[in-house]
Amino acid sequence: MAAYRTFGIFLTRQSLNINSSRLIVIPRNLRLREFRTNAGNSDGGAGRGSGNTLKLALLGTTVGATGGTIYSLINNWKGKDSHKEHERTLPIRIAQFPAGVKITKRYINPNDKTGLDITLFQFQTCPFCCKVRAFLDYMGISYSVVEVDAVLRQDIKWSPQKKVPMVLIRQADGSYVQMTDSSAIISLISTYLNDKSTDIGELADFYPTISFFDNDDKKKHDIMNKYFLMYQERTPKSYTKETEQTERKWRTWADQHLVHLISPNCYQSLGEAFETFQWFSEAGEWDIHFPKWERDLMVYVGATAMWTISKILKRRHNLSDDVRGHIYDALNKWMRELDKCKTKFLGGKQPNLGDLAVYGVLSSMEGCQAFKDCMEKTKISGWYYDVKQLVQQNRGNLIRERVEGQVPSLLTNVSN
Numbered sequence: 001m002a003a004y005r006t007f008g009i010f011l012t013r014q015s016l017n018i019n020s021s022r023l024i025v026i027p028r029n030l031r032l033r034e035f036r037t038n039a040g041n042s043d044g045g046a047g048r049g050s051g052n053t054l055k056l057a058l059l060g061t062t063v064g065a066t067g068g069t070i071y072s073l074i075n076n077w078k079g080k081d082s083h084k085e086h087e088r089t090l091p092i093r094i095a096q097f098p099a100g101v102k103i104t105k106r107y108i109n110p111n112d113k114t115g116l117d118i119t120l121f122q123f124q125t126c127p128f129c130c131k132v133r134a135f136l137d138y139m140g141i142s143y144s145v146v147e148v149d150a151v152l153r154q155d156i157k158w159s160p161q162k163k164v165p166m167v168l169i170r171q172a173d174g175s176y177v178q179m180t181d182s183s184a185i186i187s188l189i190s191t192y193l194n195d196k197s198t199d200i201g202e203l204a205d206f207y208p209t210i211s212f213f214d215n216d217d218k219k220k221h222d223i224m225n226k227y228f229l230m231y232q233e234r235t236p237k238s239y240t241k242e243t244e245q246t247e248r249k250w251r252t253w254a255d256q257h258l259v260h261l262i263s264p265n266c267y268q269s270l271g272e273a274f275e276t277f278q279w280f281s282e283a284g285e286w287d288i289h290f291p292k293w294e295r296d297l298m299v300y301v302g303a304t305a306m307w308t309i310s311k312i313l314k315r316r317h318n319l320s321d322d323v324r325g326h327i328y329d330a331l332n333k334w335m336r337e338l339d340k341c342k343t344k345f346l347g348g349k350q351p352n353l354g355d356l357a358v359y360g361v362l363s364s365m366e367g368c369q370a371f372k373d374c375m376e377k378t379k380i381s382g383w384y385y386d387v388k389q390l391v392q393q394n395r396g397n398l399i400r401e402r403v404e405g406q407v408p409s410l411l412t413n414v415s416n
Contacts, residue, residue, distance in 0.1 A: 109396030124284030131360030
């Protein structure tokens, strides 16, 4: 595999949220100290002291070894992989497109020259799914969509990974590489668009899943390098270390801060939650893609679940009852950054991945009262609709369909 480079380092403790208290640092001047006894008397006294020390050392070693063995056995009994940290797992490959999957719709751009064959598994109004769609649309990439039932999730039962967004990208040999995590998906495709000489399946190996333990000593997994683009020797001329770090900073901010303000604002009350899910049903065309009983299940169960989850997220992220105030503050912070840059977009004259990340997250609220309030109470509307215009302008032609068990092929131009 070619050695790719990027500005910054591939892996940081901060990016993995590794508990620093687990790292033991030994000072350079620390040395092993020998045991001392009351050796000032005679050789016999010194000998007895050394013998006692040896017995204590052997006893300590035995107890320590026994305790360590018992501890290891208990951990192994709890979970045979629970003791492992920094496990590295490459993206999944599947030999063929999963049978029975229903393609909901496709966006076909006649001007798409990327050669990519992408299927996006999504919830229409999921903030992370909206982020991936905003990127694909802005880049003018053709792709198929599988609208997943948020409750039953039948169209991803074949997958060991049960979350969206998820993409299947066809490789040169006809197999598919499976990627999850919106930011990793965007970074992978951006890397490929910059240099198409390497198969996208090979590039995907630069975004493995890695395990770590959080501050509560719970084992977690995250995608390594997900905010990094692997440019090799083809770094775009317009990119400097500073511009890429700024872009990466705001992509991270969108994922780790802004997105956590969406649910508490869209589901403040049970009534608002039902109203939001009714809009989700219209935006996602659930009446077209799902039978009525399934649609009703998604609306009523989904709204109730998200209303409950929003309360949990509010406590987890230390939000006050004034949740609108929190999201106003966040959007005002974004606008101050644009004012500091003195450019139309964070990327200058055109949006960059930071712009698309923030836009994508916000677009998930469109149609909700929270979104209308954000447009009225902050100065973000001008920037937001400028990005939206470019995204819609570059988007391919929409083709609605629900094809079961058919392998999608977007390599042939299709007109609406």
